[in-house]
Amino acid sequence: MIVFKPADLAAIESQAQAAAPNEACGLLEGISGRGMFAVTAVHPSENVASDKADRFEVDPRLLLRLQKELRDGPTGVIGIYHSHPRGRPEPSDSDLAMAWQPELVWVITALEPQPESAAFVLVGGAFEKIELSDSVPV
Numbered sequence: 419m420i421v422f423k424p425a426d427l428a429a430i431e432s433q434a435q436a437a438a439p440n441e442a443c444g445l446l447e448g449i450s451g452r453g454m455f456a457v458t459a460v461h462p463s464e465n466v467a468s469d470k471a472d473r474f475e476v477d478p479r480l481l482l483r484l485q486k487e488l489r490d491g492p493t494g495v496i497g498i499y500h501s502h503p504r505g506r507p508e509p510s511d512s513d514l515a516m517a518w519q520p521e522l523v524w525v526i527t528a529l530e531p532q533p534e535s536a537a538f539v540l541v542g543g544a545f546e547k548i549e550l551s552d553s554v555p556v
Contacts, residue, residue: 419549420455420497420523420537427552430525431533433462434501438529440470445484446497446525453548455496455523455537465500473512474500497523497537504529507536509545523548 433442447459461484467475476498488494502510507528509517517524520540527535538545 419453419551420457420525422457422550422552424552426457426460427535429460429462430499430501430527430535434503434527434529434533437465437470437501438503441465441467441472441474441501441503442527443474443476443498443500445476445480445495446499446523447484447488447493448496449493450496450521450523453539457496458493460499471503495522497525499525499527501527501529507534509538514545517545525550 433444436442443465444460444462446457447461448455448457461480463476463480465474466477467473481495484495505528507526509524509526513524517540524538524545525535526538527533535550537548537550539548
């Protein structure tokens with residue numbers, strides 16, 4: 419399960435809408451353990467992919483800066499998010515080809531017919547859907 423503050427999930431959806439028809443992307447900061455992810459901050463990135471309409475690439479300078487800033491703190495980079503302006507909130511073949519860090523969660527936001535987000539983890543070379551919540555579980 420991944421848990422967001424409602425405002426953070428709304429910020430990702432707003433970024434996705436603003437970037438359309440291109441893909442939006444960024445990094446998720448938080449804590450993780452035992453299959454649980456808790457997002458504490460969202461870090462939007464410029465999409466530095468050569469084909470922004472069908473691909474995304476997080477700016478590596480953002481990743482390096484965050485890794486350095488968070489190195490000895492209680493939080494870390496726990497995930498990647500991006501949008502699918504014209505598709506479902508499901509991983510594409512190119513998403514799978516880019517996924518090489520099984521410790522990260524992937525959040526995908528689709529825009530049509532309305533913003534919808536889903537979360538995935540990499541298990542045995544394939545994406546597995548996990549629950550996404552914008553409220554703290556009881």
